[in-house]
Amino acid sequence: MMKVLAFDTSSKALSVAILDGKNLLADVTVNIKKNHSITLMPAIDFLMASVDLQPSDLGRIVVAQGPGSYTGLRVAVATAKTLAYTLNIELVGVSSLYALAAAADFDGLVVPIMDARRNNVYAGFYKNGQLVKADQHMSFTAVLEAVKAEAKVMFVGEVDNFRDQIEEALPQAVILPVLPSAYAIGKYGQSLEPADVDSFVPNYLKRVEAEENWLKTHKEDSTADYVKRI
Numbered sequence: 001m002m003k004v005l006a007f008d009t010s011s012k013a014l015s016v017a018i019l020d021g022k023n024l025l026a027d028v029t030v031n032i033k034k035n036h037s038i039t040l041m042p043a044i045d046f047l048m049a050s051v052d053l054q055p056s057d058l059g060r061i062v063v064a065q066g067p068g069s070y071t072g073l074r075v076a077v078a079t080a081k082t083l084a085y086t087l088n089i090e091l092v093g094v095s096s097l098y099a100l101a102a103a104a105d106f107d108g109l110v111v112p113i114m115d116a117r118r119n120n121v122y123a124g125f126y127k128n129g130q131l132v133k134a135d136q137h138m139s140f141t142a143v144l145e146a147v148k149a150e151a152k153v154m155f156v157g158e159v160d161n162f163r164d165q166i167e168e169a170l171p172q173a174v175i176l177p178v179l180p181s182a183y184a185i186g187k188y189g190q191s192l193e194p195a196d197v198d199s200f201v202p203n204y205l206k207r208v209e210a211e212e213n214w215l216k217t218h219k220e221d222s223t224a225d226y227v228k229r230i
Contacts, residue, residue, distance in 0.1 A: 006186030010068025062189030065093030102184030108152025
């Protein structure tokens with residue numbers, strides 16, 4: 001079976017897992033605010049050593065591609081691409097929202113959310129583990145409006161700041177704070193076609209505020225790469 005390294009640094013939490021096919025060999029999830037650029041590789045090295053694997057044993061990298069933290073996604077994607085290049089192995093990207101939705105065993109609509117500030121969220125919409133509407137950046141008011149007709153709804157992920165709004169608008173909804181699961185994306189990522197490593201980029205869904213402010217004062221092509229321009 002294929003050995004898979006999966007990781008997610010798209011939010012405050014860091015999640016890393018090593019799989020042998022669908023079987024979990026080792027995983028770690030840390031939910032404290034630390035710089036993922038400092039903690040990710042030591043976490044990977046620790047898990048690899050724990051299960052007596054060498055980098056050459058890996059057959060695929062699965063990474064949470066976004067949406068989420070701008071810095072966290074850049075760290076994850078840069079690390080994933082470097083490992084895939086160096087080891088000459090496959091790379092697959094999975095939605096960061098799937099990493100939250102997969103934690104829910106629920107007969108109804110599962111809505112994973114990540115706090116995007118100012119009452120905005122990154123939201124996904126899943127039924128039976130399948131995406132039913134594309135991941136979006138939207139106001140939380142719009143999320144509530146989009147799901148109000150659903151008989152059964154569960155909100156998962158970064159729900160704490162939205163609990164009062166959910167309980168007022170949808171008192172029947174289930175609310176479940178969960179952390180991302182690298183194991184879940186590692187399993188799912190084995191069913192996907194490998195990405196082109198060279199063109200693989202984070203899926204931000206929305207420009208970061210600094211980029212939006214920069215574009216307001218510059219009249220260059222808005223489709224150009226902000227990072228390259230500065």
